[in-house]
Amino acid sequence: MKIIKILQNHGLLILGLVLLAFLLFVTFIGPYLPIIDDSLEETVFIRDEEGTPIPPPFEPNTQDYILGSDHEGRDLLSLIVMGAKETLFIIVAITIIRYVMAIPLGYLAHKRFLGTHHILKWLNGFLSYVPTIIMVALLATLPPILFSDYRIYALVFLIAFVEVGRAGESIKVDLDEAASQEFIESGVVAGAKPFRIFRKYLWPFIYGKLIVYAITDIGKVMFLIGQLAFVGIFISQALIQVDAGVFEIRNDSISWPMLFLDAFRDLRMSIWIPFWSAFAMAFTILTFNILSQGVQNIFKRKDSHI
């Protein structure tokens, strides 16, 4: 009986955890499963029943290709499973960096330290006018970032940074709200220093929200990275000199956004490639959204007359 009760109260959380467990299973155990080709072997052609060679990309359900193959004849399912680790690592890293910056900023803005609250407000206001993807496109194509040796880190930092204003602002609002409660004054009267006020009086009220924000942001980052890939901006790529004075951007990563490389053409010719890679992203986003909703429900207590 108790289990049913828990299921009823925290159904979303449990669903989210199950999906997350599946995602982690695919990411870390997946590469060792027998149906996954972890060497990502390229196949030049396969033969159909009459023995006619067919060039890649192969359609789903031909021979061993459950989800089809990419342009090099690599099994798409294996590609997605093998690319999961890199993709998840990037989006989680971006989110962590964002909140590592946003929490102190939010706190300083709450304290109105050196006009931080104005800066945050402007950062946030600017982004509520200019779409994030356009901001990232503008900044990511700047030569110092585009051609830096540390381009991956620069872009990760950039994507984390563009929305730091939004994250910081919501932290600030939550802190302001918590600090306007009466019990804070009792702490002040008792002689608690700012750090203690933060640690013992404010933190217990905001950490739940912070967790929810961060989990939601993981999904948002995944979405943004997917969008950027359609535009042709990838996080993991390298610039190399291919010929005299000719530089080319080379992609040797297998993260999911990379599968959108030819998305424009693929949509017409071999739609399963963008479809399944977008599916993997959609699944990730769904997982983190359900999870954040589930976590939010834990912290939520509401009374009602209706």
Added chain:
Amino acid sequence: MVWQITKQILIFCLILIGFILLLLLPREREIEMLGPMQFEADYPFTLELYQESIQDFVSYVKVEKGFGETTGGNSIWSESQRFLNRSLKIIIPAFILSMVVGILIGMLQIHWRNRKKGKVIAFFSWLFAAIPDFFLFISIQYLLIVLMRNGLPQFSIFGDEHWYNFIIPLVALMIFPIAHLVKFTVVSMENEMGQDYVRTAFSKGMTRLEAIKHMFWNSFGPLMNQSQMVMLYILSSLPIIEKVSNYNGAGYQLLESILANEEMRALALMIPFLFIMFIVVLTTQVLKHQFVPKDVTAK
């Protein structure tokens, strides 16, 4: 009210200037020849260059009295208007439909919240809020392709030549704002549920629907605040959806011009978007001023 509008105009101008300054950051490339077959690409990034590019921009605008012409000889401004008209066909219906439909569904969900119907709505609004629109769009396309192979009459699902081409992008763009608004409506109505006036309304013998009507006007302010977010979302996703559907509109052209370092074109395409955002913000302010019960505005 007048002060509010002036403030919004000021903010708009500052954001426009901010955007132009971002756009003008130096992006030139210099390739140096170090020796035979040895080249080095250099990307000077100094303050002087930045100043120079700003000065160039100002004098360009002064000389051309506007945005100037494309390499093809057409006026950039009229070209951008052509693309914009095409995009507006998606933007305006998407915005109005998602605001109206989103709030209505949200209220229905509150009305039915303890019944199965309400749970179903809740489930779908979560689901659709969590699905990226590009995936949705690709799924629709995939589905149509499969259906067409199995006998559905052929029609064009790419491009912008046919009158109906805007429908699939429109649907793909609308889903997330609707789901977001449903969620938001439910949350803000839930905040009202515990208020005393709701109990008073019931104790006076009002029906559930009438009580919900009261709650709606009290949460109208926060709901209107979401309009900016909805428009921002539509404008952010527009370039991608236009690109994957080959619908050659302003959003797609804007991203292309940014990636190709065509500052003037990017600016000519971006200004209307910023202006649309500005109109939305302004309309929201006016609507809130007109309709929100006066004693709640301060909250």
